[in-house]
Amino acid sequence: MKTSGMRWAGSMILASVLTVSANVQGQQLLTLENALEIAASHSPEIRRLELNIERSRQNLAAQKAAMKSRFSLSINPIAYSHDRQYNDLFTTWNTSEKTQSYGTFMISQPIPWTDGTLSLINRFSWQESYSEYSDTRDKQFSNNLYLSFSQPFFTYNRTKLALNELELDLENTALNYAISKLAMERNVTQAFYSVYSNELSLQVSREEYENQQKSYEIIKNKVDAGISAEEELFQAELNLASSESAMYNQEVALENAKDEFKRLIGMPLEETIQISTDISHVPVEVDEQKAIQHGIDNRMELRQAKINIETAQNSLLETKALNEFKGSLNLSYGLIGTDAVFDNLYDVPTKNEQVSLSLTIPLWDWGEKGHRIKATESVIESRELSLEDERLDIVISIRQVCRNLKNLEYQIEIARKNEQNAQLTYDINLERYRNGDLTSMDLNLFQTQLSQKKNGLVSALINYKLELLNLKIQSLWDFRTGESVVPELDRWVG
Numbered sequence: 434m435k436t437s438g439m440r441w442a443g444s445m446i447l448a449s450v451l452t453v454s455a456n457v458q459g460q461q462l463l464t465l466e467n468a469l470e471i472a473a474s475h476s477p478e479i480r481r482l483e484l485n486i487e488r489s490r491q492n493l494a495a496q497k498a499a500m501k502s503r504f505s506l507s508i509n510p511i512a513y514s515h516d517r518q519y520n521d522l523f524t525t526w527n528t529s530e531k532t533q534s535y536g537t538f539m540i541s542q543p544i545p546w547t548d549g550t551l552s553l554i555n556r557f558s559w560q561e562s563y564s565e566y567s568d569t570r571d572k573q574f575s576n577n578l579y580l581s582f583s584q585p586f587f588t589y590n591r592t593k594l595a596l597n598e599l600e601l602d603l604e605n606t607a608l609n610y611a612i613s614k615l616a617m618e619r620n621v622t623q624a625f626y627s628v629y630s631n632e633l634s635l636q637v638s639r640e641e642y643e644n645q646q647k648s649y650e651i652i653k654n655k656v657d658a659g660i661s662a663e664e665e666l667f668q669a670e671l672n673l674a675s676s677e678s679a680m681y682n683q684e685v686a687l688e689n690a691k692d693e694f695k696r697l698i699g700m701p702l703e704e705t706i707q708i709s710t711d712i713s714h715v716p717v718e719v720d721e722q723k724a725i726q727h728g729i730d731n732r733m734e735l736r737q738a739k740i741n742i743e744t745a746q747n748s749l750l751e752t753k754a755l756n757e758f759k760g761s762l763n764l765s766y767g768l769i770g771t772d773a774v775f776d777n778l779y780d781v782p783t784k785n786e787q788v789s790l791s792l793t794i795p796l797w798d799w800g801e802k803g804h805r806i807k808a809t810e811s812v813i814e815s816r817e818l819s820l821e822d823e824r825l826d827i828v829i830s831i832r833q834v835c836r837n838l839k840n841l842e843y844q845i846e847i848a849r850k851n852e853q854n855a856q857l858t859y860d861i862n863l864e865r866y867r868n869g870d871l872t873s874m875d876l877n878l879f880q881t882q883l884s885q886k887k888n889g890l891v892s893a894l895i896n897y898k899l900e901l902l903n904l905k906i907q908s909l910w911d912f913r914t915g916e917s918v919v920p921e922l923d924r925w926v927g
Contacts, residue, residue, distance in 0.1 A: 468621055506537070735827070
């Protein structure tokens with residue numbers, strides 16, 4: 434009797450014995466590692482997050498490209514006008530005609546550290562004009578080459594701020610991706626063990642059905658021999674039908690769990706799968722203080738909270754620029770040459786110089802700027818409080834997981850002992866049933882108890898593994914392997 438109980442426990446621990454059966458022909462055997470690999474490649478959520486990272490990377494690359502020298506060329510091959518206007522000075526009508534062709538080449542270089550712009554501009558043109566009043570036709574070449582510099586002051590550096598915001602956006606997107614991958618690992622693992630648990634529950638249901646068939650045969654033989662009352666046979670038939678119904682229900686539950694699992698990892702629903710894993714209990718020693726410290730030092734949610742604070746501080750900088758006192762300095766220097774002959778353009782050049790200083794002086798905004806600044810400062814303070822709350826949540830979560838792991842170790846030992854005792858109890862009462870000392874209803878109670886204890890042991894073992902994974906996600910330290918699991922973000926933000 435004890436041997437049969439230990440045999441079931443051994444088959445449950447060694448998953449390969451449970452999962453590989455005679456009808457696995459054409460089925461895909463999945464381990465947890467296989468499932469995680471498939472999910473990483475095909476999960477719709479992960480693919481969406483990868484596209485978000487690509488969007489952020491391209492936006493940042495575009496901003497960096499915008500800080501390099503820009504080359505532009507605009508050409509107007511032909512412009513012709515012919516009109517007649519009244520000249521008030523000479524009190525006469527004048528017909529004029531003009532034909533033009535011109536182009537502008539410009540090199541513009543933003544200066545990120547000052548937010549200024551330095552430009553080299555060359556404008557070349559040719560025109561032919563005719564005026565009826567003077568009865569003259571004139572042809573001219575013109576070339577204007579000058580260097581221009583524009584510099585804002587008494588304000589914040591908008592170029593640097595835009596770059597910083599895009600860098601923060603990329604880092605935050607990469608953090609979302611890393612966090613989602615850890616969440617995906619948790620979800621896939623839970624779904625994987627859900628399928629596995631349903632497979633084991635189905636096996637337990639089948640064993641229960643087989644036991645009920647044996648019980649039915651025993652009582653039927655007794656009734657046929659006139660040893661037992663006929664109502665015992667009716668009860669045995671009822672127990673057998675209930676067991677068969679439970680078995681079919683469990684088959685449906687298993688198929689439903691498989692469909693949800695396949696959808697989660699991005700596998701076609703038509704694919705036939707079989708789960709293979711080992712849920713044998715190997716206690717893992719956990720250092721709570723190390724888990725807490727490693728979580729505080731590396732949890733990505735804390736960095737995201739800091740990014741939110743930095744983003745709010747950037748918003749405060751922009752808010753302070755509302756109705757601000759600011760200025761702009763514009764300088765240009767160049768040479769312009771004109772002549773009817775192209776080769777003589779710069780024989781007598783003319784200097785082209787310009788200096789302008791502009792100031793914007795706000796006078797009265799009815800307190801708009803002050804109110805907006807206070808509102809933004811409130812956002813910053815709120816996000817700083819959220820950072821502290823996040824840090825406290827991490828500590829509490831890790832402490833709770835550590836306590837749960839210790840409790841689950843106790844629960845596994847209790848569940849294992851309960852399963853062994855339930856198996857022994859059932860075997861003893863089955864013998865009593867054969868001897869006529871027990872009714873089929875009483876035996877059914879012991880059978881139900883055995884099924885519950887077997888399922889309870891499986892649940893306890895799976896819960897321990899899931900909680901150990903939860904600790905790994907919470908602390909970013911794998912105590913099973915003794916390694917840090919902090920995601921490398923360099924491939925995205927490096």
